[in-house]
Amino acid sequence: MSKEVLNAKRLLCPLPVIRTQDKVKTMATGDILQVVCTDPGVMQDIPAWCRINGHKVIETVSDDMEYIIVLEVG
Amino acid sequence: MSKQRKAVALISGGLDSLLAAKTIIEQGVHVEGINFFTGFCVEGHTHAIRKKDKATPKRNNALWSAEQLGIKLHIVDVIDEYKDVLINPKHGYGANMNPCLDCKIFMVHKAKEWIEENDFDFIITGEVIGQRPMSQRKDTMPVIANESGADDLLLRPLCAQNLPMTLPEREGWVDREKLHNFSGRTRKPQMALAAQFGFNDFAQPAGGCCFLTDKSYSDKLVDLWTSRGRKEYDLDDVMLLKVGRHIRPKSNFKVIIAREEGEARFLQGYKKEFINMNCASHKGPLAMVDGEPSEADLLVAAQLTARYGQGREAEFVDVTIREKDGTEKVVTVTPMKADEIPLQWMI
Numbered sequence: 001m002s003k004e005v006l007n008a009k010r011l012l013c014p015l016p017v018i019r020t021q022d023k024v025k026t027m028a029t030g031d032i033l034q035v036v037c038t039d040p041g042v043m044q045d046i047p048a049w050c051r052i053n054g055h056k057v058i059e060t061v062s063d064d065m066e067y068i069i070v071l072e073v074g
Numbered sequence: 075m076s077k078q079r080k081a082v083a084l085i086s087g088g089l090d091s092l093l094a095a096k097t098i099i100e101q102g103v104h105v106e107g108i109n110f111f112t113g114f115c116v117e118g119h120t121h122a123i124r125k126k127d128k129a130t131p132k133r134n135n136a137l138w139s140a141e142q143l144g145i146k147l148h149i150v151d152v153i154d155e156y157k158d159v160l161i162n163p164k165h166g167y168g169a170n171m172n173p174c175l176d177c178k179i180f181m182v183h184k185a186k187e188w189i190e191e192n193d194f195d196f197i198i199t200g201e202v203i204g205q206r207p208m209s210q211r212k213d214t215m216p217v218i219a220n221e222s223g224a225d226d227l228l229l230r231p232l233c234a235q236n237l238p239m240t241l242p243e244r245e246g247w248v249d250r251e252k253l254h255n256f257s258g259r260t261r262k263p264q265m266a267l268a269a270q271f272g273f274n275d276f277a278q279p280a281g282g283c284c285f286l287t288d289k290s291y292s293d294k295l296v297d298l299w300t301s302r303g304r305k306e307y308d309l310d311d312v313m314l315l316k317v318g319r320h321i322r323p324k325s326n327f328k329v330i331i332a333r334e335e336g337e338a339r340f341l342q343g344y345k346k347e348f349i350n351m352n353c354a355s356h357k358g359p360l361a362m363v364d365g366e367p368s369e370a371d372l373l374v375a376a377q378l379t380a381r382y383g384q385g386r387e388a389e390f391v392d393v394t395i396r397e398k399d400g401t402e403k404v405v406t407v408t409p410m411k412a413d414e415i416p417l418q419w420m421i
């Protein structure tokens with residue numbers, strides 16, 4: 001199991017979702033990806049994308065500046 | 075046992091593509107969605123930028139549609155490839171800078187490439203004959219099928235009964251009798267079908283889902299190309315045209331002034347790429363100067379910046395001008411009066 005971090009700061013939705021999707025394609029089932037974003041829209045869009053495509057959101061963290069989503073590749 | 079047939083559905087996030095995909099899913103076909111991000115899509119960006127939009131639910135309608143349908147959605151970044159479609163549309167533009175026919179051909183062509191790579195059988199769109207004046211007419215339907223290279227692999231479930239048989243119908247992968255014969259601008263059949271499928275809360279954006287159909291956005295894009303002397307753009311240009319008031323006092327520069335806090339926060343991210351300014355003596359918006367301004371031009375920009383701040387009625391306002399490298403200077407200007415700003419400056 002590998003753990004990777006994707007920097008999607010300054011990108012606006014749906015670009016963080018697209019970058020997440022493209023990164024996940026290179027990973028294996030059970031791998032962990034942490035996506036770091038600045039667009040609050042990701043808090044809705046990345047979990048929705050995960051639900052549709054069979055991945056699991058493990059954790060979401062947000063403060064005023066950053067939104068972090070940790071997901072497990074399905 | 076017959077082979078499980080697979081179709082890719084172009085999902086825009088609107089009702090028609092949702093219904094088209096559902097119609098085919100109901101026939102036992104395996105459907106996955108594809109959504110192309112050109113950079114000009116309305117949702118997402120504007121919500122993220124503009125604070126006043128925060129009250130409206132911020133969802134990506136294509137993802138929402140896919141979730142309703144219970145299908146996978148592949149979002150494809152076509153920003154770079156799309157430039158040629160927008161800059162050189164073979165079939166021209168619609169009422170604004172929307173190259174709808176070329177855009178449809180491009181998207182169906184990309185979907186055709188996708189089904190070949192992913193071993194899918196055919197393509198579905200939510201097009202309806204007569205629904206849109208430029209791209210969804212009886213005479214343009216075959217143009218899209220032919221020029222995209224999809225030919226009879228392109229099925230439009232909502233109006234298929236008004237069109238020649240496609241391969242999926244001829245081969246019996248789908249039952250033509252269970253497809254539809256919608257036509258024209260009425261939305262009633264779509265509403266009835268949505269009710270039948272139990273869909274509500276679907277997106278019906280008043281101004282469409284693409285900035286290129288918007289007059290004000292198109293004017294700004296044309297202005298950008300005219301000022302540069304060539305048709306070109308990058309993603310930052312696309313984004314910045316969505317934000318702020320754009321005022322062009324002269325051909326060599328324009329001023330972009332944030333209209334509210336969300337826009338100001340967004341523009342902050344571009345401070346290293348543009349000369350920028352804001353009022354120092356009063357509260358006021360952040361403004362970016364795009365182009366090659368002279369010292370005198372910067373004073374005009376400062377007067378405009380002051381005009382949109384709380385010191386607009388003051389005799390003098392101090393404005394901080396910041397170079398791209400961060401060096402600052404403060405100038406004192408008289409805010410421009412509303413009637414001193416020629417209408418043709420406003421893009």
Ligand code: SF4
Pocket residue numbers: 172173174175177178209282283284285286287
């Ligand atoms: S409205 Fe925009 S996205 Fe839709 S077909 Fe026209 S150019 Fe393409």
